[in-house]
Amino acid sequence: xxxxxxxxxxxxxxxxxxxxxxxxxxxxxxxxxxVEPTDWMPEAYRKTLVRQVSQHAHSEIIGMQPEGNWITxxxxxxxxxxxxxKVQDEAGHGLYLYSAAQTLGTPRDKMTEDLxxxxxxxxxxxxxxxxxWADMGSIGWLVDGAAICNQxxxxxxxxxxxxxxxxxxxxxxxxxxxxxxxxxxxxxRGTKExxxxxxxxVNRWYAPALMMFGPPDADSPNSAQSMAWNIKRxxxxxxxxxxxxxxxxxxxxxxxxxxxxxxxxxxxxxxxxFGELDWDEFYEVLKGRGPANAIRLERRRTAxxxxxxxxxxxxxxxxxxxxxxxxxxAA
Amino acid sequence: xxxxxSNDTEPWPLWEVFVRSSRGLSHLHAGSLHAPDAxxxxxxxxxxxxxxxxxxxxxxxxxxDITASDPDAKGAFFESPRGKEYRHxxxxxxxxxxxxx
Numbered sequence: 344x345x346x347x348x349x350x351x352x353x354x355x356x357x358x359x360x361x362x363x364x365x366x367x368x369x370x371x372x373x374x375x376x377x378v379e380p381t382d383w384m385p386e387a388y389r390k391t392l393v394r395q396v397s398q399h400a401h402s403e404i405i406g407m408q409p410e411g412n413w414i415t416x417x418x419x420x421x422x423x424x425x426x427x428x429k430v431q432d433e434a435g436h437g438l439y440l441y442s443a444a445q446t447l448g449t450p451r452d453k454m455t456e457d458l459x460x461x462x463x464x465x466x467x468x469x470x471x472x473x474x475x476w477a478d479m480g481s482i483g484w485l486v487d488g489a490a491i492c493n494q495x496x497x498x499x500x501x502x503x504x505x506x507x508x509x510x511x512x513x514x515x516x517x518x519x520x521x522x523x524x525x526x527x528x529x530x531x532r533g534t535k536e537x538x539x540x541x542x543x544x545v546n547r548w549y550a551p552a553l554m555m556f557g558p559p560d561a562d563s564p565n566s567a568q569s570m571a572w573n574i575k576r577x578x579x580x581x582x583x584x585x586x587x588x589x590x591x592x593x594x595x596x597x598x599x600x601x602x603x604x605x606x607x608x609x610x611x612x613x614x615x616x617f618g619e620l621d622w623d624e625f626y627e628v629l630k631g632r633g634p635a636n637a638i639r640l641e642r643r644r645t646a647x648x649x650x651x652x653x654x655x656x657x658x659x660x661x662x663x664x665x666x667x668x669x670x671x672x673a674a
Numbered sequence: 675x676x677x678x679x680s681n682d683t684e685p686w687p688l689w690e691v692f693v694r695s696s697r698g699l700s701h702l703h704a705g706s707l708h709a710p711d712a713x714x715x716x717x718x719x720x721x722x723x724x725x726x727x728x729x730x731x732x733x734x735x736x737x738x739d740i741t742a743s744d745p746d747a748k749g750a751f752f753e754s755p756r757g758k759e760y761r762h763x764x765x766x767x768x769x770x771x772x773x774x775x
Binding site: 381432439442445654656661 | 685686688699705706707708709710721722725726742
């Protein structure tokens, strides 16, 4: 999503305080306008965005693994084709987002390096394993569903390249959620064993999906600043509530239950109440002690290293072609 | 002005991608990508920006080959049309209600 004139930043990532630039930035934010790569922006704004956008990109790229794992074993040709399209979309989403992050002056290789060295974070949801086919349904319905809830407001994020990437992503993401819902619906209406498989999977993914919105507002110190900058539009708890309100009726259509005995319609609030989440588990997984952290990173590292010769060969080929055309022009 | 791809930290140059959604329409900027050469850039652009029939034609151009207006001079540079409302049809109100005008 880079625009041409963004590149100056790449060699000059440090922001020098500029009173006129700051005034212009404050004006843009106050008027709910978009900030573009060539505009002056506070260093903290830039850092927050680099962190958020690159984490988001990493999540898309790592997110290919739990599903890629099922492509060979998807139960029909149709399901295989759908799953491949979805995994390909995720690669695409990762690339849109890396491009957006690059407009902030962070080179692609640096981001890749931070990911495979374990320094950068990605969504903790992808550190859970996918042992059954029903998990492809749960990931689509719950994980992509939660992601859409998070991402739709990001289409209005104040940083232009990020917002534009999100518009494209959201358009494509809705197919992901629907196909997941359909997988679960078919299993739920299938044999007793298939129904049980769907229910068992939803039981495992429900809480981690709710935790995708991040810690409760009281424990989310950076949220207020992100909201003041119009990067974030709704708080973690608001989005989580919105998501619960959507999935409770959807679970009824599926004929499946959600593993939370405290879910109850609250007439007064006009929302569903739901139970406390186990945040200790969230922080454990986030710190890299989740069931699949090591596997995901190892896989990514191996893919990157084993792909090195392809990148080198392509670069060498391009260089030789350039030299040949120079020679031809000279002759 | 330097571009990603023109320094050591970005081994592949950056390309801007323009997609024509159907015949008769202009190519519009869709986004950007990295690729070692133009041919790979076109292939990657097809995979990245036209997975759902978004286009019938793709252009790629090296980001470093684009010349942009100076972002810091936007006020002065784009000032001349301002205050020249008479360049728009809406400026002429006395013909209000007259048909086919």
